Amino acid sequence: MKDHDAMPGGSGESYWDSLRVSLTRFFEGPPIGRHGTFHGVVLTVFKFLAGNATLVKNGVSVSAGKGEWMVCHPGIRFQHFSDSARIFSIHLKVECPGNMATWTGGPVLSFADDAGLNRCVRRIRQSAIIRRMESVGKICPQGLLETFVEALELHEAVFLFTRSLMEVLEPLGMRYVALPIRDARVRESRHQLATMGLREPFTRQWLASKYGLSAAQLDRLWRSELDMTPALFWHQRRLHAASTLLLSRENSIKQVAYETGFDYPSQFSNWFAENMGESPRTFRDRHEWD
Incomplete structure (x- = not known):
């Protein structure tokens, strides 16, 4: 086997040094967005305190009621909550740019109450940042002033919840896995694009030259491994970043444009509308509570 064919690890192992898990929403109460189609950009977790709901994603329909949990992959879903529904809503942004990790298994599932998860939820709720967030009527911890120790406290609680959640989900078939990339040139060039800043200049020729290839040669390698080009x-990375940033009211459209590599908001708005079929402002208003 040639060096550029070598694949790191084995038996599902991969590089997880760029793993990030963050809490983007946490609240208890009636669901926001009771009925309709929603574009979720994070892993959505519901604990039902009352009532029931049905979620449909990728043709899979799952229902849950009082005392049960429901988990849904990122992406477009349809949801319908009963009028009496009351939930814990926990949104987790899980990402590992360096190894092309993705969610696999059933896109939405439900399971019975779990004492370990309940303990983890209480620990999140007792953290200083979440107590401060709830005291001012917010549902997102982003944008709150915090000390380093407070940030560590919340990160630890969120990681413990995520680990406990995966211990439940994996036996049910839902996993977060790294897709194997055999060719080191594809693996390393993908890692480069996944971790570099979105304002850094990118051209096909520049990336290919780093590996002694022409742009066309690198494109062919990517297509054979990933079924896409650099x-x-x-x-897609820029579009995903723009969509995620727009869902936070803390970011102005001008800031989102800058963060995703555009110098002018109008240029960003035209690009976003061309790809998403609606303006950034319309997208934000329509998906504000997803």
């Missing part, structure tokens, strides 16, 4: 990956 340019398409970069485009």
Whole structure:
């Protein structure tokens, strides 16, 4: 086997040094967005305190009621909550840019109450940041002033919850796994594009030259491994970043444009509308509570 064919690890192992898990929403109460189609960009977790709901994603329909949990992959879903529904809503942003990790298994599932998860939820709720967040009527911890120790406290609680959640989900078939990339040149160039700043300049020729290839040669290698090109990956990464940033009211559209590599908000708005079929402002208003 040639060096560029070598694949790191084995038996599902991969590089997880760029793993990030963050809490983007946490609240108790009636669901926000009771009925309709929603574009979720994070892992959505519900604990039902009352009532029931049905979620449909990728043709899979799952229902849950009082005392049960429901988990849904990121992406477009349809949801319908009963009028009496009351939930814990926990949104987790799980990402590992360096190894092309993705959610697999059933796109939505439900399971019975779990004492370990309940303990983890209480620990999150007791953290200083979440107590401060709830005291001012917010549902997102982003944008709150915090000390380093407070940030560590919340991160630890969120990691413990995520680990406990995965201990439940994996036996049910839902996993977060790294997709194997055999060719080291594809693996390393993908890692480069996944971790570099979105304002850094990118061209096909520049990336290919780092591995002694032409742009066309690197495109062919990417297609054989990933069924896409570096340019398409970069485009999708920018679009995902823009969508995620827009869902936080803390970011102005001008800030989102800058963070995703555009110098002018109008240029960003035209690009976003061309790809998403609606303006950034319309997208934000329509998905504000997802």
